[in-house]
Amino acid sequence: MSSNATDGGVPPPAAYANLPHDDKRRSTLLSIWCLAALSLAFLVARLLCKLCTRRRLWWDDHVMVLAWAALAASVALSTWSIALGEGQHVWDVDPAHFGRLGLLGNLTGTFSILAAVWSKTSFALTLLRLLSGHPRLRALLWLAMGSMNVAMGLNALFLWVRCAPVAKTWNPAVPGTCWAPQVYPIYGVFAAGYSAVMDFVLALLPWKIVWQLQMRRPEKLGVAVAMSLGVVAGATAIVKTSQIPTLSSPDFTYVMLPLVVWGAAESAVTIMAASIPVLRVLLRDAHQLTLRHYIVSAGTGGGTDVRTADGAGAGGGEEMQSVVRREQPTKHRRDVEHGIDDDDDERALRSVGSQQTVRTARETTSKEGDMCSIRVALCDDGSSQEGQLRRDDAFYK
Template structure:
């Protein structure tokens, strides 16, 4: 055995001064909780938008709520692990905490995987609502949803069953046997990579759907871009995938931090991206409502024709007529460029 290590495989006290002692605990907590708060803000705005416009919550909304809850549990478990020393180098952590940090790592990974796959599933369910007239695309999308959940579900299961006895998966000091060291990282890379591919598929599919709708060109572009922001989540998934080999690092309490942060980022960004199309509808409707109120109030304020003896309501009535005429003009434009069914379908996004 080298004179630079002790019997436990750790550097002797005399070598500590030459080792790095940087600490990522504070930055890790700031990152994951900011992501959690931002995703909650977008999710709450999405739900309030639907409730305020008297639209019922659908399966995609419920699944998204469950996905956010899974992500939050994952972040909470990571916080617990950080208090035990995760985020520091392994030689700066109390060895008696290694077993608990390993167990919390397994739990964090499980809920992080569930949060990511369920948030993507929610957006896929949203797209299914726009594919009522496209049976082949619906079948392909269902295949994608099911296969993604199976791949990611197995990834979560393998976290726990790769060693016998099971406790050895989080406490290497327990006697037993495990899979070859490279097996689980390879499958984890495959599953995370497949999840990233699904992000890009879900981001590009709206262009095919929306561009075939009979709508104004400007409206098509806005809807397609709003529904394609999940490509950012795909980028997060790729970065997270690149961090999976770090699970095998000897300095596991420090090397695991990027995987924790990027795992939270993948779920949070997916939730935010899937909520933006709903918020876009809210902002558009709010703008139209504000414009109408402004027109009516301006007419009531004296721009309209007013009578001299108790005919003050004539200006308001004329403004109402103007609004009616504008609605009729807009209705004709909609009939020329597209159908009301398309617009009604997009309002459910």
């Protein structure tokens, strides 16, 4: 996010009074810090929910923390640049600050790129666990993740190596040579556009998996939509891509501010979008635990029995439960149970009840398994043997 513009962009004093002197500093500061704060709120909520439910953090969580740290660094560097005059027209900026603004622009661009690619990588790592039984889709996901990191990594590297010596990349007054002025913006557009395409790939990939699960249609839609909010990040990436050509503008200190804002928006939106599916599952688990506690408490005083599909009690840890209300026996039923157990009608009643229980358990088992798979993929803490095996299989294969 730097420019090769020199003092040649400053107009002569006679024309200075007729030029615009507006600036974008306040609006830019408000935008980037709000984005950083919102994304931090989502990230902290995600981490706290995991820790409060005694789940350990996994690779996707650690990479997401790094992504937000890079976003915070880029926002802090942008704030410093704005204090030196970025956001004003180039003729309103002290020429002595141009070199420092160029260096800060390079640093801001580097951290902005890292924040974007790391946040997308974090979500890709989350998807890897969901795709543990789909080797072809896993291979596609690894290819997308690797190529995206290479393309964006080169974009960050080219910020620093496009001139020799390196100092000339942020201070055009230094003697040396540079690439043609349009080379880096062209590659920047390609890399940012490719990153946007990967946003849509990562957003649409869960639909194929979720729609094949044995779940109720509303639940499918909820899970799929929650995991597809990356399309919003893709939209912000497209807008950011359209702003990259402004890097070669003579009035670079003014026209590049939208690029700074949209760069921060891409990373912040990705962090929030990647945290929503995890928060959704964790909050759903918390609701289930609260409901389970209420049912068990009611059962101790009013006769409620809580059974999971495999027959375990409320402490069995399964997400989906079948709640069976035990009615208070009438005098007639007590007489039947104690005196006429061999009655054909009574045996038939018990047989029907047993068949209904078995049928209900069979119908819910498949749904429970799919919901358990989603929960393990998004936020399993690895404490169970099943979760650890799925995690190891997803990451090391």
